[in-house]
Amino acid sequence: MLRSLRTAAAASIVGAATAVPAGAEPPSFSNNRADENWGALREPANRTGAAWEALKFMPLDTAGGSFLTIGADLRLRFESYADNFDAAKPNETYGWSRVMPYADLRLGPNLRFFGQMLGAWTDRSALTKGPVDETGVELLQGFAEASAPVGSGELSVRGGRQMVAYGSERLIGLRFGPNVPLSFDGARARLELGGWTADAFAYRPVENALGDFDDRSDRTRKVYGLYATRALPELAPKSGLDLYWIGYGREDARFDSSVGNERRHTFGARFFGSLDDWSWNHEAMLQLGTFGDEKILAWSVATDTRYTFSAVPLQPFVELKANVISGDGGPGGRLGTFNALFPKGKYFGEIGLIGPANLVNLHPAIGVSLGSGWSLTGAAVFYWRQSLDDGVYGNPGNLIRPSGGSRARYVGTQAEVVLGWEATPNVTLETSYALFEPGRFLSETGPGKTVHFVGGEIQFRY
Structure with a gap:
């Protein structure tokens, strides 16, 4: 979701283990409730x-070293599309409803059990309803975590079903914007030592089905790797560096060139931070591997830079995101289409039509804080194909428009405006309008009508 005053310098590795440092304040609500530690409420101040x-810190012993936290997220959302350029998607207005209650049991500083349920439903047409719309009642998260000191640092191990986000969710994200968030089955080991936080992990994504309690691990896909983050306070107080390797396997993957088994390795680095009124989030990724009998060589460079006029009334900001994401050079030789793996939902904005593959895009945005919790943002996105021999893909990596022999590069223009209100820390409301004007490539290869989108939601959490 596009939030008006969200900093570009998103945290890298979140959800560190169990202990609360002395003097720590209670956390803010987060999209992944497993990242919150309410142990600071042990102190009456x-x-x-x-x-x-009273529900966030329920002590189980006199010292408050063991405690239980319970809470929930509830969201109602509607979306309406008119004149979708994807011929398989008719004009449609539908509602989403979602409830996510959770319980977090912490037994001393080194042992934790976390569980979260999900109920997700929609009145969307059976022709368009998919796994991101409805999954009935399911276990969203259920894991155990143990930690122990290692020298001056800490080692923690977590196993079970869990939501996972790394960096700014360009490669592994929560998929929070759609109705059904993404979770994984697997394990993670985390070491915090010497200014570094490093994860080793192995997961399979959860495959969502429409019935109750029928979601299972996707046996056709897997992800594993190493992800490390180091804070760089000597450069800027809130800056840091991510370094990572992510392995990925998928059976019967489909790209514009053909279908085959995919084995891919992503090597990347991200530099993020904020200083005074500036914030930034820049990332470079290289992918190697095999696709059927072909080699993979793909890449992406993503930048996000923001300046906030903090001394001006309404604290306006200007922001520019720019991405170059590789595409394929055509059948044979090697596959050049970048795979964003498990990215955040609605990657390029509320309308959510285009995904991060075979693109060059510019994404300017402006926003203001209107006071009393109100915010207003506006953005435009301009899309070109990086390779003329590859098609256009959706957010989950599905091919939505083959190249079709077109030599046109321009894909389309997108614009949106979002009005948000944080009524209280527990209640937020948002409404948005967006349109997508197809460019020459989409007009030459299929339906080319202007797409209109309206969305709105109310969310309550405690």
Whole structure:
């Protein structure tokens, strides 16, 4: 979701183990509730007196070293599309409903059990309803985590079903914007030592089905790797560096050139931070591997730079995102189409039509804080094909328009405006309007009507 005053310098590795440092304040609500540790409410001075705080810290011993936290997210959302350029998607207005209750049990500083349920439903047409729209009642997260000191640092191990996000979710994200978030089955080991936080992980994504309690590990896909983050306070107080390797396997993958088994390795680095009124989030990725009998050589460079006029009324900001994401050079030789693996939902904005593959795009945005929790943002996105021999892909990596022999490069123009209101820390509302004007490539290869989108939601969490 596009939030008006969200910093570009998103945290890298979140959800560190169990202990709360002395003097820590209670956390803010997060999209992944497993990342929150409410142990700071052990100190009466950290409590505001809100009624819901009694549910965030329920001590199980006199010292409060063991405690239980319970909470929930509830969201109602509607979306409406008119004149979709994808011929398989008719004009449609539908609603989403989602509830995600959770419980977090912490037994001392070194042992934790976390569980979260998901109920997700839609009134969308059976012709268009998919796994991101409805999954009934399911286990969204259920894991155990143990930690132990290692020298001056800490080692933690987590196993079970869990939501996972790394960096700014360009490669592994929560898929929070659609109705059904993404979770994984697997394990993670995390070492925090010497200024570094490093994860080793192995997961299979959860494959969502429409019925109750029928989601299972996807046996056709797997992801594993190493992800490390180091804070760089000597450069800027809130800056850091990510270094990572992510392995990925998928059976019967489909790209514009052909279908085959995919084995891919992504090597990347991300530099992020903020200083005074500037914030930035820049990332470079290289992918190697095999696709059927072909070699893979793909890449992406993504930049996000923002300046906030903090001394000006309404604190306006200007932001520019720019991406170059490789495409394929045609059948034979090697596959050049970049695979974003498991990216965040609605990658390029609320309308969510185009995904991060075979693109060059510019994404300027402006926004203001209107006071009393209100914010307003506007953005435009300009899309070109990086390779004229490859097609256009959707957010999950599905091919939505083959190249069709077209030599046109321009894909289309997108514009959106989002009005948000944080009524209280527990209640947020948002409404948005967006349009997508197809460019020459889409007009030459299929339906080329202008797409209109309207969305709105209300979310309550405690």
